[in-house]
Amino acid sequence: MPRSAPALPSPAVRLALAALLVLGLAACGGAGRGGRPGADGAGDPYFPRMGNGGYDVTHYGLTLSYDPESRHLSGTAEITARATQDLSAFRLDLKGLGVRSVTVDGAAARTHRDGQELTVRPHDGPAEGDTFRTTVRYAGTPQTITDPDGSKEGWLRTEDGALALGEPNGSMAWFPGNHHPSDKAAYDVTITVPKGLRAVSNGELRSETTRKGRTTFRWHTAPPMASYVAVLAIGRFDISRSTTSGGLPVYSAVDPAQAGASRAVADRVPEIVEWEERVFGPYPFLSTGVIVDRDGDAGYALETQNRPVFPGAPGLDTVVHELAHQWYGDSVTPETWRDMWLNEGFATYAEWMWEEDHGGDSAQDVFDALYSGEYYDSPSDDEALWAFPPAKPSGAAHISDSPVYERGAMVLHKIRETVGDDTFRGILRGWAEEHRHGNADTHDFTAYVERRAPGKDLGPVWKDWLYGEGKPARP
Structure with missing residues (x-):
């Protein structure tokens, strides 16, 4: 037996239902605007879960209190950021510490913890281009982190206090953030410690006040800073x-x-x-x-x-x-950890130039000693120098190995040999100026050098010394 078709609502009823639907979508905030979660990680080739996508931090306001005897840290982090997409959720890197509350633009937000990832789901997700402020209240005993190469960072307990260091990812042990070198920001750090101790951080000391047996230090860093070079030293x-x-x-x-x-x-x-x-x-x-x-x-x-x-x-x-x-690392900061030689090769070559300018061995002397194997006492150290090219470290555990430092400096010396001293000095200054307070990668550098030295054949330097496997033949 055939069923009769259901009766349609009247036009007035249909209009009222549509209005209710629009109101419901508006109440959903970011989801209603088509927002999506920011990426889990900044896409670093060696540390894929470091950093996060979907936003760019412009300022960290950290208010901290630490008791060395109990090892208890309590903090409030106010993170000002700009959304780079419509966001229904975003992530912060924070390891170990307990989260008490999270708000976004003053409204309570839902959160979820998964290892070092703190996922924040705001009631009204920011749209692309919006500036928003996230406030995280947290506390606990901050952790020491072991790097892939076995070194210690994060929160290091000392005899009279603590030392917080961040390379490559230790800063997530003491404050939540977008902990990747590609996201730099200004900082204000207010830290309270027992009277008699000092708390030293980056930037300039704005004030120091003591009340009821505790001293508060306020530090301000205006130029953009990557979180891995943030520091907090507490002690005498x-x-x-x-x-x-x-x-x-x-x-x-x-x-x-x-x-x-x-x-x-x-x-x-x-x-x-x-x-x-x-x-x-x-x-x-x-x-x-x-x-x-x-x-x-x-x-x-x-x-x-x-x-x-x-x-x-x-x-x-x-x-x-x-x-x-x-200049090289803090002001001009690598885009990813693959570009570490742009930090360490430059700083190592600065040592060679200092010696050269102050009556010691010339940079050529040091280069020759490295190439001949006379620089190191151990044959294994010489072998390690040629284990991989500076621009292609062989994994996260090796971004601080000698090819990044000494062989990275050798790349700079080969550039100097190719372009001459005057042009080379101009390249050092110009590179620091062109990318001042920004980020750059290896391709940016090679392109910059070629612009500054037209007509010079730099191809063998890139092919053999920067990217080449093994010990290059020396003409």
Whole structure:
């Protein structure tokens, strides 16, 4: 028996239903605008889950409190960002610490944790081009992170406090963020610690106040900074202040146990910066200095922005190296970790140039010693130098191996041989200026060099020294 067709609603009823549907979609926020989640990871070839897609951070406001005895850190992170797509959700990198609450533009947001990924689902997802502010309240015992190469970073406990270091991904141990070098931002860090301790960070110290047995330090970093060169050093420090001959402020913090051994080198920071300005161009930040903690507090020195960190009294060559990174690595930051040689090759070559300009071996002498195998005491070290080309590290565990440092510097020396000293010096200064406070990759650099040296045959340098496997034949 045939069924009768259902009666259609009247036109007035259909209009009312359509209006309700529109109102419902509007209430869904980002989903109603067709938003989608930001990518899980920034696409780095060696650290695929580092960083995140869908937004660009412009400012971090971190308000922190730390108690060394209990090892408890509590924090509020206000992250200002611009959406690069319509977002229904986005991710932040945060490892270990417990999240108390998350809001986006003042409204509570749903969250989900999956390892280092904190997924945030706002009530109203930002549209492409929107600026939005995410506030994360968190607390706990921050973790030490072991890198693929076995080194330690993140939150390092020290005898009198802590040292927070971030290369390549340790900063996620103490604040949530988009932790990839391609996303740089300004920072304000407010940190409260027990009276008698100091808290030293990047940038300039805006204020220091003590109340009820605790001291609060407020640091401001205006030039864009990658999170891996953010630093926080908590402990007892002797503070020295001076200026370079050009008036650049120098603020250094040295553990009292290292003061005597460090003084001779630390006092030369203005001299080193002035020499590097003559070679590399104007200093890219608003102040400089060093942080010297105790020997063994970290297993390496690090080019933390405008104030490098040293575990114990550093040698002069190490200070030259880390300060050179302020131009190459901190101001001109690699696009991905594959481009690490643009940091380390340049800073290593700065050591060679310093020696050359101060009565030591010439850069050619060092190059020749490396090529002949006389530079290293061990044949295995010489073999390691040729294990892979500088522009193609053989995995995440090897981005800090000698091909990236010494062979990276050899690439620069081959450029110098090809184009001549005057053009080479212009390339060093021009590269730092053209990409000041930005990001660049290896292709950007090779293209830049070829523009600055028209008519010079740089093909063999790229083919054999930068990208070539094994030890190149030397003409």
